[in-house]
Amino acid sequence: MNLVNAILVGLKEIWAHKFRSALTMLGIILGVSSLVAMSAMVQGMEKGLKEALVAIGGLQKIRVEAQPIPTDQRHLRDFATGVTLHDVRALLASAPEVDVVSPQMRLEPAPTLSANGKNYRTFMTAGVWPIEAELMEHTIAHGRLFSEVDNEQGRNVCVIGTTIRDELWGKPEETGEEVIPVGKSLNVNGVPFTIVGMFEHYESEQDHKERLLRIEEAARERALGPNGKSTRRNRGWGGGGRRGNFAFWVKNNTLYMPLNSMWMKLKSGQTNAPSEPRLSEMEIRIKDVDHMDLALTQIRNTLMVNHRGIEDFSFRTQEDWADQIQSSVRNARLSGGLIAGISLFVGGIGIMNIMLASISERIREIGIRKAVGAGGLDIFVQIIVESVTIAIVGGILGLGFSRAVVWLIGEVTPTDNAPIITVGAMLFAFGFSVVVGLVAGLFPAFKAARLNVIQSLRYD
Amino acid sequence: MALLELRNVSKIYHLGGEEIRALDGVSLDIDGGEFISIIGPSGSGKSTLMHILGCLDSPSKGEVRLDGMDISKASTAQLARVRNRTIGFVFQFFNLLPKLNVTQNVELPMIYAGIGGRERRERAHKALELVELSHRTKSRPNQLSGGQQQRVAIARALVNDPKIILADEPTGNLDTHTGELILALFRHLAAQGRTVILVTHNPEIAAVTPRRIEIRNGKVAERVDERLAGLDRPNAVAVH
Secondary structure (H helix, E strand, O other), rough: OOOOHHHHHHHHHHHHHHHHHHHHHHHHHHHHHHHHHHHHHHHHHHHHHHHHHHHHOOOOEEEEEEEOOOOHEEEEHOOOOOEEHHHHHHHHHHHEEEEEEEEEEOOOOOEEEOOOOEEOOEEEEEEOOOOOHHHHHOEEEEEEEOHHHHHHOOOOOEEEEEHHHHHOOOOOHHOOOOOOOOOOOOEEOOEEEEHHHEEEEOOOOHHHHHHHHHHHHHHHHHHOOOOOOOOOOOOOOOOOOOOOHHHHHHOEEEEEHHHHHHHHHHOOOOOOOOOOOOOOOOEEOOOOOHHHHHHHHHHHHHHHHHOOOOEEEEEOOOOHHHHHHHHHHHHHHHHHHHHHHHHHHHHHHHHHHHHHHHHHHHHHHHHHHHHHHHHHHHHHHHHHHHHHHHHHHHHHHHHHHHHHHHHHHHHHHHOOOOOOOOHHHHHHHHHHHHHHHHHOOOOOOOOHHHOOOOHHHOOO | OOOEEEEEEEEEEEEEEEEEEEEEEEEEEEEEOOOOEEEOOOOOOOOHHHHHHHOOOOOOOEEEEEEEEEEOOOOOHHHHHHHHHEEEEEEOOOOOOOOHHHHHHHHHHHHHHOOOOOHHHHHHHHHHHHHOOOOOOOOOHHHHHHHHHHHHHHHHHHHOOOOOOEEOOOOOOHHHHHHHHHHHHHHHHHHOOOEEEEEEOHHHHHOOOOEEEEOOOOEEEOOHHHHHHHOOOOOOOOOO
């Protein structure tokens, strides 16, 4: 008996028991769709985390932060220099694995920014070299970045993130027009600075979509006029939207000014300011991620010499975070996959159950088929084909159903990261369902193939 | 050389430690083209003999040669092949598949012989013409009378052009008149040169065949039943 015939016989058999087959398929449908949905959720989560990782500059970045002097070196504190521009120059000169070094001098506690009659305490105000913008993956959307000359001359210029604009001049999606404050004046702790540029708005793709939606909504509401009823209640402090991913939030809350401006206009005037400008941290980009260990050794050795052996600094790499992303994604994939896999397995047990019931109903038929010349293999193939056909049809329906499941999960528990259904996941789930059908059919098929002809012919 | 040769064939069952000899040293030759009946009361071992002749079962002891091939040691797959090509079965209860229509039932042995769709339909049609049922090809078995069902079963037995037709109580479920027609059909087939073996408990049916073998207690009886003696006339059709 050829395979086409076997498949036709199998399909006929399934069609003859529509309701029973549909119930059996339901197990496979749910298994496949939950497998695809699980993978889509994890995929969405992974994408969100990776976007955040890229937003802060990727794996090649090492941050050197100033630290309090360790306890066993306290008696040497008079010799401690802190992280200074000397370190920057020394690293550029003597650590060959270092590509770019960007010093950063942060104003802490966070200063009050005031403009347009409003005040705002932003998350980060720092004096940096222009290279910092490149290192931190900042993009200027409006105006320009301050230049080396601005830095040399310590000019009162700054570049801001969109949240600062939102807080001082209003959000575009609420006011209806986008204020671009380039050229406007902004006071940092009372010292006037001119805004020369503004970064683009950083957000995950999901947030981007939602923001566009809010802009549309707001426009519709405004179109209704002041008498039109707003569908949204004012929540007092302009929150409402979700804060989104922390990495994006920090970037939007950044104010950069030239390093020299920070030192001369804001820091050196402070009481007990050290004579040498001290940095809060250095951002270092290394040439090759694969040489991370070598680079760390070079940086450490250089700094140790400069700091007279006093370890008043620490490293932070993104690798920890990347590892964390990997492991959390792996965990989610494993647990989700396991649960979905179990449900598919249960679907397989359903198939086996129904195939066993079906062959004990058809013992006489099998006897007749064998009497007219069907070999054990023919019967085996027939049962396997029926079982696999149920799995294939169930698998295809399950793939369609997975979209509904993803939508349902999204409705019930909205997440920051939109689930992504991948072709790979669909192929895997489908392939897995076929394998489940095959395995579930093996035992019933073997049993049917082994049936004794004479006894089956006499069976009623 | 005979078409079927049985030498000292025994079939032994073990039931709870007790040995039951369903067949006990049967030796028997059936030539090609013979029209023969195997007769015996129920429990005599004639069913067991039929299973062995029909390659549905293998003997415990002895040798069975079908067309020169030793089938007593054949594998189940080889037996299935022999059943498919060399033997056509006709059963008491017709044994048609209720889900398939008449043509599909007749095509069944050809499917397992690996014959292509068009040839299958042609040959099925020819076989159905032979049993005068070519007008009911699309009917289901349960829409047919008993006699018609048995004719479909005969058509199914014939499609692979087997050397042997093995009929097990073929008239047992039919009324007298229909049974006569079925027996006439077998006689017709025998006249065409096919080997036809009728297995029955009814001496009157056995009487239609020129040669009769009586099985009693698992052995071939030396003397044929006296009741058969007077019925041994050519062309005599006596049923029940």
